Amino acid sequence: MDSFSSFFDYQSRTHWSYSTFKNFSQISPLVQSHLKRVYLTLCCALVASAFGAYLHILWNIGGYLTTFACFGTMIWLLSIPTYQEQKRVSLLMASAVFQGASIGPLIDLAIKIDPSVLVAAFVGTALAFACFSGAAMLARRREYLYLGGLLSSGVSILMWLHFASSVFGGSTTLFMFEIYFGLLVFVGYMVVDTQDIIEKAHLGDLDYVKHALTLFTDFVALFVRILIIMLKNSAEKNEKKKKRRND
Numbered sequence: 086m087d088s089f090s091s092f093f094d095y096q097s098r099t100h101w102s103y104s105t106f107k108n109f110s111q112i113s114p115l116v117q118s119h120l121k122r123v124y125l126t127l128c129c130a131l132v133a134s135a136f137g138a139y140l141h142i143l144w145n146i147g148g149y150l151t152t153f154a155c156f157g158t159m160i161w162l163l164s165i166p167t168y169q170e171q172k173r174v175s176l177l178m179a180s181a182v183f184q185g186a187s188i189g190p191l192i193d194l195a196i197k198i199d200p201s202v203l204v205a206a207f208v209g210t211a212l213a214f215a216c217f218s219g220a221a222m223l224a225r226r227r228e229y230l231y232l233g234g235l236l237s238s239g240v241s242i243l244m245w246l247h248f249a250s251s252v253f254g255g256s257t258t259l260f261m262f263e264i265y266f267g268l269l270v271f272v273g274y275m276v277v278d279t280q281d282i283i284e285k286a287h288l289g290d291l292d293y294v295k296h297a298l299t300l301f302t303d304f305v306a307l308f309v310r311i312l313i314i315m316l317k318n319s320a321e322k323n324e325k326k327k328k329r330r331n332d
Contacts (some may be wrong), residue, residue, distance in 0.1 A: 111226055114287040119293060120222075123282065126177070131304065134185035141189025142196070148187070155183035159298065173294045181301065190310055195312060199319050206312040213311075214275060214304055214310035221279035228289045229276050230284065236277060239270040261317070268310040274303050 112120070141147035158180040165173050195203040219253050221229060249255075282296045 094182060097260045104230075110279035112222065112283060113287065114289075115291075116283060118289050119286045119296075120283070122293040123296045123300065124291055126174070127300050127304070130177055130181040130297060130301045134301075134305065137182035137185025137187075138192045139185075140182070141186045142193050146186050147189035151183045151186040155180050155187055158183060162298065163295065167292050167294075170294070177294055177298055180298070184301075184305055188305065191309065195316055198316060202315045202319050203312065206308060206315050209315075210304060210308040210311050213272065213307065214300075217272060217275040218279045218300075221276045222283065223332050224280070226287070227279050227280065227284060232273055233277050233281070236270055236273045239266065239273070243267055243270065249328075264313055268307065268314070271272055271306040271310070275307070278303055 125305060137146075137151075143149075162173050162176040162180065165176070167173070192203060195206070243266065246259065248261075250259055278299050282299065285296075301316050
């Protein structure tokens with residue numbers, strides 16, 4: 086809790102203004118150029134992911150096979166030397182397509198229940214991503230890297246909870262705890278991963294494909310959790326409306 090409270094204490098001590106949002110003096114021009122490539126590649130990966138979700142809606146291809154294919158292409162990408170740039174970018178886009186197909190059933194459900202929820206979830210994820218990534222860029226270098234250990238522990242807790250619920254059976258309360266706790270963890274990862282990418286770039290690691298993959302996984306993890314929360318709220322509202330009509 087001290088780690089998260091220090092994050093918000095720092096934000097409250099900082100005098101935010103329009104000039105503050107333009108202050109990237111601590112980031113060198115080379116690193117700024119690298120970040121532009123990272124975020125451009127990330128946008129392309131998100132478009133590819135949307136295409137994968139669309140393929141699932143057309144042909145119902147999403148499932149365990151596309152999930153394994155997604156992880157396989159990620160591992161293949163990370164095993165290829167950085168000088169094979171075109172091949173690595175192609176694998177990133179293929180991984181994004183498989184990822185989109187894997188979450189296609191959830192997106193298809195959202196479209197059937199309320200398409201506006203899907204749009205709201207994406208916009209909310211994009212805004213959260215922009216805000217927390219921007220905060221990481223404007224903060225002092227290495228300001229939040231120490232949160233990495235705490236977040237790794239959070240991911241470990243999520244894995245054990247998921248394992249326990251699959252073996253012993255889960256409940257709605259436990260599932261929602263996993264969703265909200267996972268939301269908190271991956272919001273933190275947005276900040277930590279952004280600062281980690283900046284720090285690695287300052288040290289000479291300009292692998293924009295791997296860095297875009299890192300942010301892509303953060304974005305998708307956050308999007309899925311926000312969408313589930315919004316779908317649950319929408320379903321509860323619909324149930325209340327039906328009860329009122331029946332009464």
